[in-house]
Amino acid sequence: MTNLAQSVGSEGELARxxxxVGDALAEARKRGASAAEAGLSVDRGLSVNVRLGDVETIEHHRSQGLGITVYFGQRKGSASTTDLRGEAVAETVxxxxxIAAYAAEDPYAGLPDQDCLATTFPELDLYHPWELSPEDAIALALECETTARDFHPAIVNSEGASVSTYAGQRVxxxxxxxxxxYATSRHSIACSVIGESGDSMQRDDWWTVARAREDLEAASAVGEQAARRTVRRLDARSLTTRQCPVIFAADVAGGLLGHFLGAIRGGNLYRKSSFLLDSLEKPVFPEFVRLSEQPHMRRGLASAPYDSEGVATRAHDLVTAGVLKSYVLSTYSARKLGMQTTGNxxxxxxxMVDHGESDLPALLRQMGTGLLVGELMGQGVNLVTGDYSRGAAGFWVENGEIAHPVEEITIAGNLRDMYRNIVAIGSDVDRRGSIHTGSILLSxxxxAGN
Structure with missing residues (x-):
């Protein structure tokens, strides 16, 4: 594993x-293409899964692939291969x-404008290979699961614990x-257990993910948190149908904002399949809300010096003082909309979602009585209309304190109203993905329940 991980980030591997990629582009030119782009990636990794104290799987991953897109004027063709021998690359081109010979002409197809391409490449500290042996990975996974299973007598079963490490390079x-x-790495530890109390059974999980091993939570801490989250959900009950304030806990609040990103994504906009059509420079959130993209954050899980087209990324606001300031555009979608790519x-x-000083307990006190959502189920989100309806589980809150766990309910609204009805954003920021937000309180x- 050590040698594989080191080879991914080596200067010799990058040069190779x-x-x-240069050979593929030259082959495309040789065959008459007016323009071409190619991406090549190699990656290696190790994944270990244990369950109930036994090893279930040990997997070494090693993959590679090259994709090439050629343009003959406004006609486009793409192909890919996992065989990097010279003759295989030539045949892929x-x-x-x-394919391009049979494609219809598309006036918006083509490479990005030259002046949009990245010319400087900030050091983002994204590559930290973890020299992890299968034996050490198994020990960590067992420590994680054992901690969870021993946390409380109500923990009666386990869906397992996993440890994974990844190192990759893309050109x-x-x-x-x-x-x-440049090279990147990504490592994770996860655990999921099942609890029982009378006729009630519940499951929950927890995980940690980071570019560098030292930024991960301890395996025992992951197991303890998975068990704690499971136990607190036992003896859940439903609710009668009502209108009430709702808090999306930080680990599910990112999904709520993910729907917003989908609604301002170029593909949905030019297809006219978004409830936020023609919303640029209009208020879509309360005035205190600011959403900014920070692509050059060191060790960020979604950091990158350029997007998948080579367009330079830059820090900028998507929402300022509640007003939508930018869509999320690629070169193609920008051209379809008569705009400029945003490097997305x-x-x-x-x-990054700006937040206040209130942690989750303070948000509960601010809400008083209402629902804390800890899990969402189903896909009942319509980006064309903004209608939102999803199964949920969580906790009923009274007088600012959790009263009891809740299950078998549905929460519903319209995303346009939900975003405008945000009352506060908590300081308990979840940084385990591409959206960094705290818990979100809606008025x-x-x-819907019994």
């Missing part, structure tokens, strides 16, 4: 991959060219002269 190039690559081909890079939603 850059040469392969030839396949992309054949991107195009015929405008862009050619660059492939997604958003570290969405009211429909809660």
């Amino acid at each position: 991959l850059q040469e392969l 030839a396949a992309a060219c054949r 991107l190039g195009n015929t405008l002269g862009f050619l660059h690559g 081909a492939g997604g958003v890079h570290n969405l 009211g939603m429909t809660v």
